[in-house]
Amino acid sequence: MSTKNNRDGMSRRDFLRITATAGVGLAIGATGMAAMENTIAPEAPAGAGNEPQEERIPMYGEHQAGIITPQQRYMYLASFRITAEDRAGLTSLLRSWTKFCDLSTAGGTMKTGSNPLLPPDDTGETLDLPASGLTVTFGFGPTLFSADGKDRFGIAGKMPRFLKDIPRMPKDNLDPLLSGGDICIQVCAEDQQVAFHAVRNFIRLATGSATVNWMQEGFISGGSSGQTPRNLFGFKDGTANGLHQTEQGYKDVIWAGDDEPAWMKGGTYMAYRKVRMLLEIWDRASLSDQEDTFGRYKESGASYGRKGEFDEADPSKMPATAHVRLAKEAGRLIHRRGYSYSDGIDPRTGNVNAGLLFISFQKNPEEQLVPMLKLMQSKDALNEYTSHVASGLFACPGGLREGQYIGQSLLES
Ligand SMILES: C=CC1=C(C)c2cc3[nH]c(cc4nc(cc5[nH]c(cc1n2)c(C)c5CCC(=O)O)C(CCC(=O)O)=C4C)c(C)c3C=C
């Protein structure tokens, strides 16, 4: 796609580069920061500018996209309550959502419409934007299968083996209005407006068939440059995913087993915890307390007693309550794909309302995730600085072939 602007002869990319550089100079001048000791010069990763992201991530395949896909910068998570009264209503919604996915992940939009007396078919905010690595991942919650003892859609007999709410943990501070749901959609993209457009249109297309329970937005840094993103405590977060990132590793850790209903073939379970991070308390903790909390060094991300971020961790070198040591003691791996969030300021306290939208994928949440969560809730040094405020567990069906709709293998098998 050409980015030349004919009026001033400068490409959109050149313009962004020049203004970005000028902006840095102005900011330094304005604050009078002549002495720059104690700083770390950032290494500019190649291609990490503001270029439009043409990348299209195929939505068809053995697995849904957005699970082992390298993390895009922006994420929306939206949970829906299905109001359609029967299976035909649910099927029709899933068909129209799938059609929209097919179009938008390829960088297309619906027609704006030819009848000026009707609302346009597309909301329009991505008309000039490329696909931007958009992915959409669907998960089905326990209540889709059975709610209040009712089998609303005739699928109660096809419930996957481990689909139930994550058990309540002693330190939980969960808001039921921000937890659970019949269907959860994870939307990720390199451009926030592309991701927003998708989630907004899922909501719009659901009119009359589903209502939104809650929606969260998240962001990360660095992912596309190949570096591990840092969370809002300033630590590299996601390093240990490297332990299972092979085809066999994914099979062992993520993809549902053969003992699941057929529609879960190539699927997995998505766990969600919204974890508020108490930034003001954390920022007053010493560097050594911060590092002891994780058992890793802040700058390098290396685990205690090691030099490189990816050197094998030795839990015996970490304090007994270190987060990473406890994760290791739980003895199982999970695939984490979390995003930071910021919900502005808590007006009652003036504190920043921010944290981690913890998302993990695993084949058996009962064996892989729940024991880890229990161990962490009882001992984790991180508990002093965090509070779990929302939760959810969803079964993600396997991937689609062109022409199929999401959930077809569940509803029509
Ligand atoms: C029960 C699962 C987990 C929750 C909840 C959780 C919350 C949470 N984690 C961080 C920051 C870090 N976590 C790190 C590693 C790590 N965390 C979990 C699990 C949960 N974290 C696992 C399984 C691991 C990997 C352990 C290992 O095998 O080495 C790290 C270290 C770097 C890394 O590997 O990613 C950080 C940092 C926060 C801030 C948080 C809640 C707000």
Ligand SMILES: [Fe+2]
């Ligand atoms: Fe963690």
